[in-house]
Amino acid sequence: MSTQLSIGSRVDHPHFGKGVVVDTALEFYIIWFKSQQDTKSISKDYPDLKVLSATEPDGSTDKVTIADIEQALENILDRKLHDMQMVPIGTRWRKGTMVLQPGDTTLQAKEVPIETFFHKIVMVRDRLRVLEQKINAHKEMEDDEKVELQQYITAVYGSLTTFNVLFKEPHHQFKGMSGKD
Secondary structure, X not given: OOOOOOOOOEEEEOOOEEEEEEEXXXXXXXXXXXXXXXXXXXXXXXXXXXXXXXXXXXXXXXXXXXXHHXXXXXXXXXXXXXXXXXXXXXXXXXXXXXXXXXXXXXXXOEEEEHHHHHHHHHHHHHHHHHHHHHHHHOOOOOHHHHHHXXXXXXXHHHHOHHHHHHEOOHHXXXXXXXXXO
């Protein structure tokens, strides 16, 4: 590769996949690769590095540090994890009502729009996913502690499989422990 790349240039590596140049040195580029969730030092004369888009040098000496990348990724992940994914309810449940009928006939029943209930179920699912990610990314927790907490979360998913009937698409449904893998 004869092109000199600047910070921000996008590349494709045969083993690490797509990446972004985050720093340059005399003989190599420091590239953040999405597939690795990490940076790698790649020689500037590495012949198999494909340039997807090259940025022009802006003359500044400001460099993007690993801390800058980590902060940017953390901000993006926080935004993504807190945005509720649009999850469609099954067609037959639209505009439906859930009725909670007390055993005591002198008490009044409670009616809840099924979309409201479904929205709450989806929020529980999404928050469990965030909890899983936070546990798995925890830097001080031991692996056996992570596994133990993950088993509790999986059990909770299993308890919520009753509500899978509300989901339009199976890939949005709760999955608990099962004997098949």
